[in-house]
Every structure is written in C-alpha cells, then in structure tokens.
Amino acid sequence: MATVLQQVQGVLWMWVVLAAGVALLAGVLRSPRFKGWWGERKVQQWLARDLNPLHYHCVHNVTLRLADGKTTQIDHVVVSPYGLFVLETKHMQGWIFGSEKQKKWTQSIYRHRTAFQNPLHQNWLHIMALQQVLQVPLQHLHSVVVFTGHSHFKTEMPACVTQGRDCVAFIQSHTEVVWTEQEVAQWRQALSQKRLQATRATHRAHVENVRARHAAPRPKVPSGKTAGAAVSAPVPVAAPIALRSTEPELCTEPVLRTEPFAPLVPQPAPLHAADCPQCGSNLVHRSLPDAEGASRYFWRCARFPHCRFMRAELPEVV
Numbered sequence: 530m531a532t533v534l535q536q537v538q539g540v541l542w543m544w545v546v547l548a549a550g551v552a553l554l555a556g557v558l559r560s561p562r563f564k565g566w567w568g569e570r571k572v573q574q575w576l577a578r579d580l581n582p583l584h585y586h587c588v589h590n591v592t593l594r595l596a597d598g599k600t601t602q603i604d605h606v607v608v609s610p611y612g613l614f615v616l617e618t619k620h621m622q623g624w625i626f627g628s629e630k631q632k633k634w635t636q637s638i639y640r641h642r643t644a645f646q647n648p649l650h651q652n653w654l655h656i657m658a659l660q661q662v663l664q665v666p667l668q669h670l671h672s673v674v675v676f677t678g679h680s681h682f683k684t685e686m687p688a689c690v691t692q693g694r695d696c697v698a699f700i701q702s703h704t705e706v707v708w709t710e711q712e713v714a715q716w717r718q719a720l721s722q723k724r725l726q727a728t729r730a731t732h733r734a735h736v737e738n739v740r741a742r743h744a745a746p747r748p749k750v751p752s753g754k755t756a757g758a759a760v761s762a763p764v765p766v767a768a769p770i771a772l773r774s775t776e777p778e779l780c781t782e783p784v785l786r787t788e789p790f791a792p793l794v795p796q797p798a799p800l801h802a803a804d805c806p807q808c809g810s811n812l813v814h815r816s817l818p819d820a821e822g823a824s825r826y827f828w829r830c831a832r833f834p835h836c837r838f839m840r841a842e843l844p845e846v847v
Contacts, residue, residue: 568620568677569604572696576607579697585609586717592725593662600725600734601658608717610710611703612669615659616696617652619676624683631824635817636680642817648674649690662723665716669707673699805830807838 569589576587591603605616627634633644652672660667672689675696676682682692691699708716725731805812812828830836 568618568675571620571677572605572616572618572675575694575697576605579694580607580700585700586713588717588720588724590727591720592727592731593658593723594725595658595661601655603655603659606659606720607700608713608720609700610706610708610713612671612707613659613665613716614671614673614700614703615652615655616673616675617648617655619648619674619680620678621676621680622678623680625676625680626684627686628684629687637683644817649687663716663719671700671703805832805836805838808832808836810836812840 573587573589576585580587586608588606588608589604591606592600593603594600603615604618607614607616621636623636623638625634625636627647629649631647632650634647636643636645649672652674656667656670656672659665659670673696674690676690676692680692682690689699804810808830811831813831814826815829816824816826828840830838
C-alpha cells in the first residue's frame with residue numbers, strides 16, 4: 530500500500546512540475562521582451578536570406594549615443610549603394626489602425642484595444658539620430674516599418690509600412706545608385722565606429738536611460754487651466770519651410786526637412802472640461818479610432834481605472 534501511495538505522489542509531483550514549467554514557458558513567450566526579440570530575429574533572417582550580400586550589408590541592434598548623452602537603439606540598419614535603410618520591427622497580433630500623421634496607433638484584439646506609439650514617428654527619431662551621429666544626407670536615409678506576427682492593417686498604410694517579408698521588396702524597390710562601393714565601405718566603417726558595443730550591459734544601460742527619461746517629472750499645470758490642458762505640455766512649433774509643410778515626410782525623402790518637427794496630430798481644443806462627478810478628480814481628454822479609423826474624442830477621469838467615469842465630448846455651443 531505504501532509503495533502504491535508513493536507512486537501516486539510521484540506522478541502528482543511530476544504533473545505539478547510539468548504544469549509549472551508550461552506556465553513559466555507561456556509567460557516567457559507572452560512577454561514583450563521575447564516578442565520583440567522574436568520579431569527582430571525573423572526580420573534578420575529575411576534580410577540575410579533575400580538580400581544580396583554583395584550589395585546590401587545588414588547591421589542589427591545598433592545603439593547610438595547622442596550629443597546630449599541620451600541613447601537610441603535601432604533594430605536594423607541596411608547599408609547599400611541605394612542608401613541607408615532604417616528598420617523598426619513590431620511583432621503584434623490583431624487588427625492595426627493608424628495613419629502616417631497620428632501620434633498613436635491602435636491594436637485591436639476582439640474588444641480589447643491598446644494604443645501604441647506611431648512607429649513611423651519612432652523610426653523618424655532613429656533617422657535623425659543616424660543623421661546626427663554619422664552626418665548622412667537625409668535624402669539617402671529611408672524609413673522602413675516591419676510588422677511581424679499575425680497582424681492585419683485595417684486602415685490604409687504608407688508604402689514604407691510593410692507586413693512580413695514585404696520589407697525586402699520595399700528595400701529592393703530603390704534602384705537609384707547614390708554611393709560608390711568605396712563610399713558604402715566608408716559608411717559601414719563609420720557606423721561600426723560610432724555604435725556602442727552590442728552587449729547586455731549596453732542594452733541594460735539603454736533601458737535605464739529610457740526609463741529615466743519617462744520617469745522625469747512633468748511640468749505642473751498652473752491653476753485655472755482646463756483639464757484638457759493637463760494632457761500634454763506645450764511644444765514649440767518650428768518655423769515653416771517655404772518648400773513644404775512643417776510636418777516631416779516620414780516615408781518619402783526628407784531632404785527638405787531638417788529641423789525638429791511639431792506634434793503631427795492636431796488635437797481639438799477642450800470644449801467642456803470639468804471635474805469628475807463621481808470622485809471630484811480632473812477629467813482628461815482622450816480619443817480612440819472607430820471602425821473606419823476616425824478619431825472619436827471623449828472625457829475620462831484622471832484616476833482611471835480606479836474611477837471609470839467617461840463622458841462623450843459635447844458639441845461646441847455657438
């Protein structure tokens with residue numbers, strides 16, 4: 530009898546350990562860090578498999594230090610006679626809503642919606658960093674956003690926003706030779722010298738740098754301001770350029786745009802800011818895209834999710 534009981538206990542312990550291992554593995558596979566690594570790994574394989582190594586030279590996980598001491602990390606850089614291609618990878622599922630000039634895009638999985646930074650704006654900062662560090666002419670820098678995973682675009686996307694291996698076709702669509710082989714070798718050497726060493730210590734330092742920037746205290750809003758004014762701090766608008774709009778060209782050649790850009794999504798002015806009727810906290814202005822991708826604005830309690838009061842934006846009284 531004791532032997533049978535010991536065998537049953539051994540089987541139970543084996544199932545407990547197996548279940549714990551499966552749960553741990555599932556947690557790792559669902560973590561943002563693993564998803565990001567997996568997406569970058571897939572893009573790296575596509576570039577190595579489909580691009581001719583005699584003409585295209587791929588560099589991955591490039592960390593650069595800027596003049597102000599901050600760091601930026603680029604997923605992939607492709608150096609070629611046709612220019613420098615800067616790739617930003619997004620490994621996501623579900624439906625993707627967004628446009629070139631929206632500040633935030635939306636991921637929708639059934640009824641769950643999550644806002645994330647417009648990857649075109651994120652990659653534009655990478656391009657500006659490369660231009661600052663390497664002094665590469667902006668007209669020879671090309672932005673490429675690659676979505677991996679089982680995601681589907683539900684709004685029209687610019688040509689430089691690609692799905693899966695389409696990123697290779699977009700790179701190969703640039704056929705105008707702008708650099709000689711000697712110049713390509715010089716840009717490769719300059720990138721190798723300027724990038725920080727690709728180690729775990731470099732990655733951890735970059736993550737801490739990003740956290741420090743996001744943890745920096747925001748400027749206090751003076752009393753008497755409306756709730757909508759507390760959403761974002763004022764941003765200085767750059768002087769207009771006679772040749773083009775003040776907004777950057779995120780997918781086309783940005784040669785005529787060299788100064789920092791202003792916010793790309795004009796937000797409507799607050800109409801009826803007030804205190805939350807449930808808890809008395811401030812109301813903040815928010816928006817979500819509808820099924821057609823148009824922004825729908827509403828007011829939400831600043832203590833969300835502790836207070837779930839929401840109110841649709843009221844029409845302006847004439």
